[in-house]
């Protein structure tokens with residue numbers, strides 16, 4: 001059984017298909033059709049809902065953290081122990097919520113199809129920031145598409161709703177909601193099942209290891225932003241899933257003198273500040289990663305686990321020399337991330353083995369990363385590049401260069417690195433290293449880019465890296481080409 005609050009109402013669900021998304025649960029099971037389906041693939045934001053979770057802040061106070069998610073990619077089992085808020089819950093005692101009122105007053109809605117999604121993104125923005133600047137508003141809304149209104153009035157609504165935010169029913173009920181969430185806080189592995197289909201929801205790494213041993217055919221579910229597409233886009237059924245998002249041990253970030261250790265189930269939004277602090281370019285890349293909704297649910301472990309050749313974090317992590325800790329039963333092994341990716345979607349992961357954490361070394365000052373995609377926001381890379389050199393008196397003593405989108409896996413450019421190491425860091429060396437990239441990669445053409453474009457982009461990104469290191473005031477780093 002899983003339990004969660006549907007706004008204030010306790011729901012205990014025993015027998016639901018674990019392949020059911022929150023979107024379909026709301027619309028088809030509860031008849032709450034305010035939440036819309038636009039794409040069912042995380043691209044349009046029409047299905048945005050807000051999920052509240054207990055959270056202890058830096059001062060030790062218990063709070064509820066509200067986050068916008070795409071309900072089309074969220075399976076119901078991941079609501080266990082949380083609060084689900086949909087657009088129907090905002091109007092209170094006959095009064096529109098202040099974010100709804102702002103949308104009305106700023107003329108932020110025409111046909112209205114996208115409006116519930118925008119309203120929920122604005123609600124999360126309002127809850128999470130006191131006086132958001134326009135960058136924060138853009139970030140909160142980048143995952144919501146509108147085909148009629150245009151974004152200016154919606155951004156005006158964001159400003160109005162966040163600069164003047166009267167206390168709402170969620171504020172006045174906060175203590176009560178915290179108490180209710182504590183009362184349903186999970187204490188042991190939960191299960192949602194229907195017939196032969198099941199989703200198990202463990203709370204500890206040890207329980208996950210045992211369950212994965214017992215169900216080696218299970219699919220691990222983290223944020224579901226890749227996995228759910230198998231259901232919503234390819235109409236497959238996932239008979240057994242194990243949800244890792246309630247395992248606190250796998251959601252911590254620990255900072256040591258020489259490294260960060262990031263639990264594999266840490267949401268990309270939660271990785272931002274530690275990675276940005278250490279490597280500003282990594283932070284910039286995370287800003288460019290999908291949309292806020294996707295980053296709120298998608299995890300770093302899932303980005304590695306899906307083994308996509310165009311996943312954004314792996315090239316950066318490989319260039320930094322990151323390692324992953326793999327766990328199977330009671331056995332753990334540490335593997336360089338570059339050795340994890342073997343071939344297209346083939347990895348070194350054994351049956352019942354899972355990624356427990358990612359170890360990111362600190363202290364690489366010449367690390368830079370670049371993403372080339374057709375749109376700035378909410379777009380997958382055509383090419384993603386990461387460069388990490390060490391210079392001693394102008395001579396390159398170490399080089400780690402890695403790319404996504406150039407091969408069947410995220411991959412180091414070993415020929416390019418061989419040219420760089422031992423050479424003087426100058427334009428002539430860069431040109432030789434660019435030529436060597438053609439030996440490293442034979443990219444494919446697809447709808448994102450032609451093979452020629454990819455190779456030329458990779459070479460130009462190396463040139464750009466060189467120019468930026470020579471002239472640090474030029475900072476056009478995380479790139480979009482239209």
Ligand SMILES: Cc1cc2nc3c(=O)[nH]c(=O)nc-3n(C[C@H](O)[C@H](O)[C@H](O)COP(=O)(O)OP(=O)(O)OC[C@H]3O[C@@H](n4cnc5c(N)ncnc54)[C@H](O)[C@@H]3O)c2cc1C
Nearest residue numbers: 042222223224225226227290299302303305306311312355
């Ligand atoms: C609209 C949209 C935009 C996107 N944009 C980007 C983008 O800009 N850049 C990018 O890189 N990706 C992008 N993605 C892909 C996706 O969001 C990321 O890959 C994300 O990091 C996946 O994490 P998740 O937690 O949602 O993974 P899930 O979907 O839960 O899992 C993905 C895979 O990893 C496996 N897995 C999960 N956790 C573990 C673990 N601990 N150990 C082993 N295997 C595990 C799962 O079994 C599954 O096979 C986008 C997706 C969508 C829908």
Ligand code: FES
Nearest residue numbers: 038039040045072
């Ligand atoms: S329906 Fe488009 S993002 Fe969910």
Ligand code: FES
Nearest residue numbers: 110111112146147
């Ligand atoms: S108001 Fe019509 S899609 Fe946005």
